[in-house]
Amino acid sequence: MNSEAYKNQVELNRIGKDNFFKTNFQSPIPSEERTKFTKLNYFDPDLKYRFELELEESDHKEKIKIEDTGGNLRDFLKWGKFTFEINKQEYVLFAYKSTKEETRLFVPFKDATSGKETYGAGRYIDLEEERDKIENKWILDLNFATNPWCAYSHNYVCPLIPFENILQVEIKAGEKSYK
């Protein structure tokens, strides 16, 4: 993919997202902060963090509980795993679904930037089959990593990151800390 075209595509998405956060009734930005809000903070788009990967689906979709920031335990199914390389080193991220019927994959993760340039409780990627799957490959694009909404407001509860999805590498892609 042409890196200039890719950059434009990511930036267009970010403009849409900033606009959603500023104006949409579902925005997680507290209403009293919305007039001041201009945009979220991001790393520059970088193709190095975009992967086209087959999902190694688990034979037995293990039921697990993921704790959220409100202390609730939420049910998830460990659906499969993605293996990819950064700087010639192999890493794995597990993908979850909340029910069998769901078409989205939930890929929460922490990395070596968490608590520094990025939100301390980690970041999320939601993959939508219609949008993010081409034939048998998923597009796992870490440039689209987003903050859980707890990063913007105390009014939200968000799943914490499972231990197995903590990466020992800096992912300098996607959203940075909000403030």
Add this chain to the structure above:
Amino acid sequence: MNGKKVKRGSIFHSKHNMIKLSKWESKKGVEFLKKAGIKQDQIILDFGCNVGNYTIPAAIIVKEKGIVFAIDEDDHTFGAIDNKAKLLELNNIKTIKTNGELNFDFADIFFDFIMLYDVLHYLNFQQRKILYKENYRILRTDGILSIHPKHMIGNFPLMELRNVTLQQLIIEVENSGFKFKEKIFGELNHDNHLEEGYVINFSKTVNC
């Protein structure tokens, strides 16, 4: 359910982020909806329920013999409703995901109270007419249609109600067989923040 298909969900929110139960939902919201006319044991429709800001207080009032049908075309918020219901041990909420249709699989004269709260601005005049007619069909003879009118002239963001005054809105509802009853003022939840506002209530006129 049949009719139109409009996709309005957003790609910018993960359904795993859940809004917390607010104090308003279990206290002031309850008081307000009681004042608006919801009573124990009733059957309620919350059309365009979103995260359930009104679903929850309504379910608290109607108690276990009543039921609240909470409809939305965007179901990413249903997890939040379930979660809040669990915290309050409410088992009387039925969430229904639709494709935006305005005709429902509910029997005639089924509901005691229908809430159209902060939702009419999504619908153009023709769609609103279909919805009022359908509400007329499914509302009991002594039932109440309650509207929280937002995003009319002067209230950003302006959508389908941008050129509609309150008086015009009342007339269009009355033209579908309802009679304007009263305006009920109080502290309301709008987009998860609290503001002073009002809802407008209608009763059914007979022989329409």
